[in-house]
Amino acid sequence: MTYAQLEGEGLEAGPVLDGFSRPPLRVYRVRSVVPRVRLVGSARPLPAGRDLADILSDPGYDPQREALIEGVPARAAGPGHSATAGEAVLVEETPERVVIAVRAPAGGYVVLADAYAPGWRALLDGRAVPILRADGLFRAVAVPAGAHSLEMVYRPREVAAGFAASLAGLLLAAAWGTIAAVKRL
Secondary structure, three states: OEOOOOOOOOEEEEEEEEOOEOOOEEEEEEOOOOOOEEEEOEEEEOOOOOOHHHHHOOOOOOOOOEEEEOOOOOOOOOOOOOOOOOEEEEEEEEOOEEEEEEEEOOOEEEEEEEEOOOOEEEEEOOEEEOOEEEOOOEEEEEEOOEEEEEEEEEOOHHHHHHHHHHHHHHHHHHHHHHHHHHHHO
């Protein structure tokens, strides 16, 4: 929605909400939306020192075919080809867990347009794999050719450390209480 009249091949004009505001509010539908989960055939490094919005709006960047991966070497464009006919489908989702079914004819990257955070862990067919930062904001995992199950689980180390400290405190308190009770007898 915007107050301005927009033109562009990726936009479809919708209703003009006249009478709600001055100037009238205009509604547009974006025709080609990048899906939340996608399989891309290659990656290139995320350029350092440039504004992320400028990088992502570069006409030479096609998010349907590639991902900008932080830390990927420029010479290693990716495990697959620039085009892929495979698919990545969201199978299950909770706030702390995402399961994606992947069918990749050649190696590539599964990109999930959810926020990258250090507490996320990934399992590809049950084996731990690294989660990469894609497009400056999202999570990605390199996948080889074939059919795979990709699971991402949110388990920050701080939560496990807090649980261990709480359990240790509880055990110490129980031991102290038991010792005090035995001494009174």
